[in-house]
Amino acid sequence: MSEARVSASLRLASDDFQDIRPRFADVRAALAEGADPVGLALKAADRAAAAAAEGIFTALIPRESVAASARAAAGRARAGEDLPLLGLTFSVKDNVHVAGMATTCNCPAFSVMPGESALVVTRLEAAGAVLIGKNTMDQFATGLNGTRTPEPLCRNALDPAFIPGGSSSGSAVAVARGIVSFALGSDTGGSGRVPAACNGIVGVKPTVGLVSNRGVIYNSRLLDCVPVFAACVTEANEILRAIAGFDPGDAWSRRDADAIEVTIQDPAGARLAVPRASQMRFFGDDAAETAFAANLARLRTLGFVLEEIDFSPFEEAGRLVFQSALVAERLVDYGDVIIQDRDRIHPAVLAAIEPGLSYSAKDAFEVVYRIKELKRAAELALDGYAALVVPTIPTIFTIEEMLAEPLARNTVMGTYTYFVNPMDLCAVSVPGAPARAGLPSALSFIGLAGKDGVVxxxxxxxxxERA
Structure with a gap:
């Protein structure tokens, strides 16, 4: 068949599925009624192509390749293979390797051409999901706001005047705008939760080491993990279950990963910890403070018992992520680019990473020791509680506001997220009551390592959500 006839047939298959959303239940209902997985995948490819100039993606899978992947998955299903993610589409942050596609971390001076895909990608494709493209990100995964990128800037899915959150900005926006069924990012200090909060979706940040990092460009080998973005907790948890597990090829993979209970647990009668009211900060955002109070009131209505604890150890751990010798770890993967191509690095990213050059080995050991002490403090503080509950973000800024004060306001965004990975915790961010400009607030449920199913x-x- 000629290339023109192939393209025409692909358009025809795609046009048959105009009204099917990429939500899991909608896709599965369509498949049950006889929809073609190829057509479903092509609709996602078309949605991504239509948004190609909007700063959401750094690269798209060619349409013919999307069709071929979906066709192969459909054939495997017809042959009797169990493909639980058949018909679903996804995208990945541009620090996640995809074979044959450049990994750029959204930096023109940095490009890696991988020979194989990250393990998380191959696991999802093995389960029947089809990759659509690679998502934009704050350069080198350094930032929580989504503006530390080449133009065009990625915009908030709910209100384009506001930041989309970062660094996994494109991953969250692709889900929030209904382009793909789910997406993967990376999370060092909140990049799997802040963009979810800003765009009104769910972000699941697993226990560090539960999901393999093999094939992901690190921001921090000590702290990084692969989070999941989805429209609801149930969908995000299903994807987490598909990608979780021990990987002997990843030195940072947890030996007990296969034993961690990831399936959603019944939270009836749970005791929840919250920071002391005097320690809460919303940076002048009265709407955010009101929304958090409303979210806590809802939890009490649901029967949960809330008790205040000292938040200071968590705050200290958060400060260390970007205000200590831990910053020097970024130089392991990005040092050559920072030194040799500084003129091609986003100024805010350079300002965040370059201080790492000034720390000594002694400084690094001291902060590692302190992190160990703070991990123990978290274990003791949360003993007897199902989770710690905090706002995912204390406020949200417009893009104009963020660009006016890019360093200080970026730090504000990590107030309630920075501490989670250094203290070896897991978390889920979920939308809450309306906050600034009608955008939803978000609540994070944060548990000790291995409590992924509980949170x-x-x-x-x-x-x-229905069970």
Whole structure:
């Protein structure tokens, strides 16, 4: 068949599925009624192509390749293979390797051409999901706001005047705008939760080491993990279950990863910890403070018992992520580019990473020791509680506001997220009551390492999703 006839047939298959959303239930209902997985995948490819100039993607899978992948998955399903993610589409942050596609971390001076895809990608494709493209990000995954990128800037899915959150900005926006069924990012200090909060979707940040990082360009080998973005907790948890597990090829993979209970747990009767009221900060955003109070009131209505704890150890751990010798770790993967191509690095990214050059080995050991002490403090503080509950973000800024004060306001965005990975915690961010300009607030349920199923249960209960 000629290339022109192939393209025409692909358009025809795509046009048959105009009204099917990429949500899991909608896709599965369509498949049950006889929809073609190829057509469903092509609609996602068309949606991505239509948004190609909007700063959401750094690269798209060619349409013919999307069709071929979907056709291969459909054939495997017809042959009797169990493909639980058949018909679903996804995208990945541009620090996640995809074979044959350049990994750029959204920096023109940095490009890696991988020979194989990251393990998380191959696991999803093995389960039947089809990759659509690679998402924009704050350069080198350094930032929580989404503006540390080449033009065009990625815009908030709910209100384009506001930041989309970062660094996994494109991943969250692709889900929030209904382009793909789900997406993957990376999370060092909140990049799997802040963009979810800004765009009104769910972000699942797993226990560090639960999901393999093999094939992901690190921001921090000590702290990084692969989060999931989806429209609801149930969908995000399903993807987490598909990608979780021990990977002997990843030195940072947890030996007990296969034993961690990831399935959503019943949260009935749970005790929840909250920071002391005097320690809460909203940076002058009265709407955010009111929304958090409303979210806590909802939890009490649901029958949860909330008790205040000292938040200071968590604050200290958060400060260390970007205000200590831990910053020097970024130089392991990006040092050559920072030194040799500084003129091609986003100024805010350069200002965040370059201080790492000034720390000594002694400084690094001291902060590692302190992190160990703070991890123990978290274990003791949360003993007896199902989770710690905080706002995912204390406020949200417009793009104009963020560009006016890019360093200070970026730090504000990490107030309630920075501490999670250094203290070896897991978290789920879920939308809450309306906040600034009508955008939804977000609540994070944060648990000790290995409590991924517990925090998912709490988040699903808060969101009133059906079990």
């Amino acid at each position: 998912a249960g709490l988040a699903r209960s808060f969101a009133a």
